Amino acid sequence: xxxxxxxxxxxxxxxxxxxxxxxxxxxxxxxxxxxxxxxxxxxxxxxxxxxxxxxxxxxxxxxxxxxxxxxxxxxxxxxxxxxxxxxxxxxxxxxxxxxxxxxxxxxxxxxxxxxxxxxxxxxxxxxxxxxxxxxxxxxxxxxxxxxxxxxxxxxxxxxxxxxxxxxxxxxxxxxxxxxxxxxxxxxxxxxxxxxxxxxxxxxxxxxxxxxxxxxxxxxxxxxxxxxxxx
Amino acid sequence: xxxxxxxxxxxxxxxxxxxxxxxxxxxxxxxxxxxxxxxxxxxxxxxxxxxxxxxxxxxxxxxxxxxxxxxxxxxxxxxxxxxxxxxxxxxxxxxxxxxxxxxxxxxxxxxxxxxxxxxxxxxxxxxxxxxxxxxxxxxxxxxxxxxxxxxxxxxxxxxxxxxxxxxxxxxxxxxxxxxxxxxxxxxxxxxxxxxxxxxxxxxxxxxxxxxxxxxxxxxxxxxxxxxxxx
Numbered sequence: 181x182x183x184x185x186x187x188x189x190x191x192x193x194x195x196x197x198x199x200x201x202x203x204x205x206x207x208x209x210x211x212x213x214x215x216x217x218x219x220x221x222x223x224x225x226x227x228x229x230x231x232x233x234x235x236x237x238x239x240x241x242x243x244x245x246x247x248x249x250x251x252x253x254x255x256x257x258x259x260x261x262x263x264x265x266x267x268x269x270x271x272x273x274x275x276x277x278x279x280x281x282x283x284x285x286x287x288x289x290x291x292x293x294x295x296x297x298x299x300x301x302x303x304x305x306x307x308x309x310x311x312x313x314x315x316x317x318x319x320x321x322x323x324x325x326x327x328x329x330x331x332x333x334x335x336x337x338x339x340x341x342x343x344x345x346x347x348x349x350x351x352x353x354x355x356x357x358x359x360x361x362x363x364x365x366x367x368x369x370x371x372x373x374x375x376x377x378x379x380x381x382x383x384x385x386x387x388x389x390x391x392x393x394x395x396x397x398x399x400x401x402x403x404x405x406x407x408x409x410x
Numbered sequence: 411x412x413x414x415x416x417x418x419x420x421x422x423x424x425x426x427x428x429x430x431x432x433x434x435x436x437x438x439x440x441x442x443x444x445x446x447x448x449x450x451x452x453x454x455x456x457x458x459x460x461x462x463x464x465x466x467x468x469x470x471x472x473x474x475x476x477x478x479x480x481x482x483x484x485x486x487x488x489x490x491x492x493x494x495x496x497x498x499x500x501x502x503x504x505x506x507x508x509x510x511x512x513x514x515x516x517x518x519x520x521x522x523x524x525x526x527x528x529x530x531x532x533x534x535x536x537x538x539x540x541x542x543x544x545x546x547x548x549x550x551x552x553x554x555x556x557x558x559x560x561x562x563x564x565x566x567x568x569x570x571x572x573x574x575x576x577x578x579x580x581x582x583x584x585x586x587x588x589x590x591x592x593x594x595x596x597x598x599x600x601x602x603x604x605x606x607x608x609x610x611x612x613x614x615x616x617x618x619x620x621x622x623x624x625x626x627x628x629x630x631x632x633x634x635x636x637x638x639x640x
Contacts, residue, residue, distance in 0.1 A: 222453040223561055223565065251566070252565075253560070255563065274537070274541075276506065303537070304564070305535065307504070308506055310504075311504075324454070326454060326554065330483075331454060333482065333483050334483055335481055335482075337481070349556070352556070352582070355585045356582065
């Protein structure tokens with residue numbers, strides 16, 4: 181389909197280079213004892229609201245921080261700062277994903293040993309972030325009920341590379357006639373066994389299960405260094 | 411920001427190559443007298459529902475057809491076929507945008523002279539499609555009220571390269587507490603003077619204005635070959 185073999189080749193080199201940095205980051209995270217969770221989704225699926233809620237709840241028991249990626253503006257960092265945890269914005273210009281090297285730069289000056297959880301909110305995009313490892317322990321793909329049940333089938337790679345899926349904006353499920361069963365079937369078809377959570381950041385529903393899922397995932401990781409995810 | 415100058419260089423070559431094909435397509439469209447409208451947006455903002463409604467209304471007075479791009483599945487083509495107009499699916503694999511060459515291939519076997527309007531639905535993505543000309547006369551960016559008012563500021567390039575913006579899912583505006591004024595201000599800040607329409611594909615609100623906008627844009631184009639958009 182792609183008529184530019186040379187572009188593909190160069191892109192593969194970039195990916196390999198990214199993987200080297202991602203591996204280095206993963207090693208640093210492990211040594212520091214910080215559990216790293218990345219969030220990927222399309223624009224507007226509620227990543228920032230979900231992350232804000234997560235940070236403000238999690239900080240009651242853990243030391244948490246976040247890096248947030250966007251093409252432009254530091255709106256998200258400003259919003260997330262309301263959760264009263266360290267937040268840094270990474271702007272990517274025209275690039276549709278975060279790369280491991282950007283995460284490394286974003287972390288400069290932070291003492292990872294002082295953190296239990298680090299969240300990385302990727303650029304809103306259901307395609308590009310799928311190919312770039314940023315050293316995370318757990319990659320979570322978000323899908324809002326307003327986007328439609330068919331998205332896992334249309335964007336299989338991002339679901340394939342995720343360790344968990346979260347259905348967001350459940351408070352709107354009825355208004356948009358969201359077919360929860362169809363969505364689950366589609367997710368399982370693309371990525372059998374993927375853990376699935378359902379939340380409403382607005383009403384708080386499902387946040388308890390999500391926090392528990394994070395705590396369990398983190399404890400599994402610290403017990404067995406080779407295990408990624410739950 | 412990008413640490414790979416070689417990748418940038420190759421990408422620029424690809425873009426130049428794309429522009430050559432896009433120019434050739436635009437010339438063919440003009441000679442055939444078909445007005446070409448492309449739709450770009452993030453995944454789940456309602457492109458397909460909007461296009462289905464548009465095609466079924468427009469076909470009462472015009473000869474219309476559509477090309478739809480997706481990474482995987484031909485779900486959209488199947489859905490759009492319900493509008494009883496010619497529809498062809500282009501699957502891009504892992505590529506996050508349509509390229510002019512894919513459109514050219516997709517058009518094989520179609521007699522463009524037999525069409526008044528051709529719609530091209532791009533892959534759901536607010537980043538990549540911005541950089542690729544597919545020979546369209548009018549590029550329309552869709553933003554659903556569920557995505558939030560800040561998206562134009564976060565994804566300025568796609569709004570900058572558009573000829574019109576459409577706010578979709580207006581029927582959900584109240585449920586999601588959508589701030590219409592803030593959205594308009596943000597769009598105008600990124601792209602002053604951009605025509606803005608508001609629709610609900612579900613309830614049909616705003617579709618009359620949209621069809622009128624299309625008819626006017628098309629008539630302006632056929633009168634003055636150099637004018638693009640309204």
